[in-house]
Amino acid sequence: MKAAVLYEPESPFVIEDVTLQEPGPGEVLIQMVASGVCHSDWHVVTGATQHPLPVVLGHEGAGIVETVGEGVTRVEPGDHVILNWAPDCGECFYCLHGKPNLCEAFLGPVWAGTMLDGTTRLSVDGETVYHFSGLATFAEQAVVPEQTCVSIRKDAPLKAASLVGCAVTTGVCVTTNTVQVRPGDSVVVYGCGGVGLNVLQGAVLCGAETIIAVDRAPAKMDLAKEFGATDTLMAGDDTVEAIKDLTGGRGADYAFEAIGIPAVQEGALEAVRPGGTLVLAGLAPMGTSTNFPGAILVRQEKNVVGSYYGTANTRRDFPMILDLYMAGKLRLDELISREYTLDEINEAYEAMLSGQVARGVIVFE
Numbered sequence: 001m002k003a004a005v006l007y008e009p010e011s012p013f014v015i016e017d018v019t020l021q022e023p024g025p026g027e028v029l030i031q032m033v034a035s036g037v038c039h040s041d042w043h044v045v046t047g048a049t050q051h052p053l054p055v056v057l058g059h060e061g062a063g064i065v066e067t068v069g070e071g072v073t074r075v076e077p078g079d080h081v082i083l084n085w086a087p088d089c090g091e092c093f094y095c096l097h098g099k100p101n102l103c104e105a106f107l108g109p110v111w112a113g114t115m116l117d118g119t120t121r122l123s124v125d126g127e128t129v130y131h132f133s134g135l136a137t138f139a140e141q142a143v144v145p146e147q148t149c150v151s152i153r154k155d156a157p158l159k160a161a162s163l164v165g166c167a168v169t170t171g172v173c174v175t176t177n178t179v180q181v182r183p184g185d186s187v188v189v190y191g192c193g194g195v196g197l198n199v200l201q202g203a204v205l206c207g208a209e210t211i212i213a214v215d216r217a218p219a220k221m222d223l224a225k226e227f228g229a230t231d232t233l234m235a236g237d238d239t240v241e242a243i244k245d246l247t248g249g250r251g252a253d254y255a256f257e258a259i260g261i262p263a264v265q266e267g268a269l270e271a272v273r274p275g276g277t278l279v280l281a282g283l284a285p286m287g288t289s290t291n292f293p294g295a296i297l298v299r300q301e302k303n304v305v306g307s308y309y310g311t312a313n314t315r316r317d318f319p320m321i322l323d324l325y326m327a328g329k330l331r332l333d334e335l336i337s338r339e340y341t342l343d344e345i346n347e348a349y350e351a352m353l354s355g356q357v358a359r360g361v362i363v364f365e
């Protein structure tokens, strides 16, 4: 089968004929239908996220179950599935405390780039190739642990559904699960990519009144308005003052950072009112620090929280998000600015990096 392989940091994806083994016990073979082009894969390309190489990246995908390995009970051939990049066990401390997004059971193999038994199913000319997030969706087919499979309604288009695998869930659920935005609240969102645009539509869903979008790409100003921004700002030195002007001089109830740059995260705290909350969803490079002034956090009771996968419970939230989309309450088709074939993956990432697209999606035959 064809897959996009990353051999070295800072190098282009290479389209290769990759050997994929049959699914082992507890594993599922998926015929991929669509895979979103998320910035988190790009962090592996730049080295901001460290991962064993060579690797097949891609973690925002949907497809159809082709075959299942021994003992699989969650899905059967023919099921439509969205893949969960943070598989949960249902039994560990975090799963039992309502935080399956923080499940610790599979972190070892997932970050080692293998299946749960510590081995891979991918190779090129006999050489091992690793799986990103246990998924590796930049490929025509994927073998994945059954714990990553969430079955969905069959009348939902799988192209739109693929985006629920990361950007939509991360963006929408950060406003509903990580924090609870309330009717009348003021919200500012830094970064209007796949994640940030979904924070905007999450804020609309929650009834926020003032919804301010900040980005450095001019093309994102109109896009942000389409997804619910009441005001848009080009990133710059006077952003904090402009946000205060739009929020009664106080600052926003919530600021969401959906880029992953420590300096932007630090600036975003200034845009939050006393007693308000800064939510960090962007992934800053591993090993970097963000510096927040403790003196201000205390005296102004500002809160800072991180959000991983929107604090989602994917088995509950993927189908719920899809239902909202099918009912016309979330815009997923409009997120897909461009479709690409797998061969066009390098072009797809160029478009993401230059801020031209809401989301690019790789569509498989």
Ligand SMILES: NC(=O)c1ccc[n+]([C@@H]2O[C@H](COP(=O)([O-])OP(=O)(O)OC[C@H]3O[C@@H](n4cnc5c(N)ncnc54)[C@H](O)[C@@H]3O)[C@@H](O)[C@H]2O)c1
Pocket: 037, 038, 039, 040, 041, 043, 166, 167, 170, 190, 191, 192, 193, 194, 195, 196, 214, 215, 216, 217, 220, 235, 258, 259, 260, 261, 264, 280, 281, 282, 283, 284, 307, 308, 309, 310, 352, 353, 354, 355, 358
């Ligand atoms: N927390 C999670 O679970 C989670 C899930 C998915 C993605 N992420 C992370 O969220 C971030 C966003 O992902 P994405 O796929 O939406 O990326 P993206 O590239 O589609 O969007 C990023 C946006 O930020 C803008 N931007 C970049 N630098 C800027 C700056 N200095 N000031 C203002 N705007 C700037 C870009 O123009 C772009 O619109 C990434 O770091 C990604 O790894 C986190």
Ligand SMILES: [Zn+2]
Pocket: 088, 089, 090, 091, 092, 093, 094, 095, 096, 100, 103, 104, 105
């Ligand atoms: Zn668990």
Ligand SMILES: [Zn+2]
Pocket: 038, 039, 040, 041, 059, 060, 166, 167
């Ligand atoms: Zn992602």
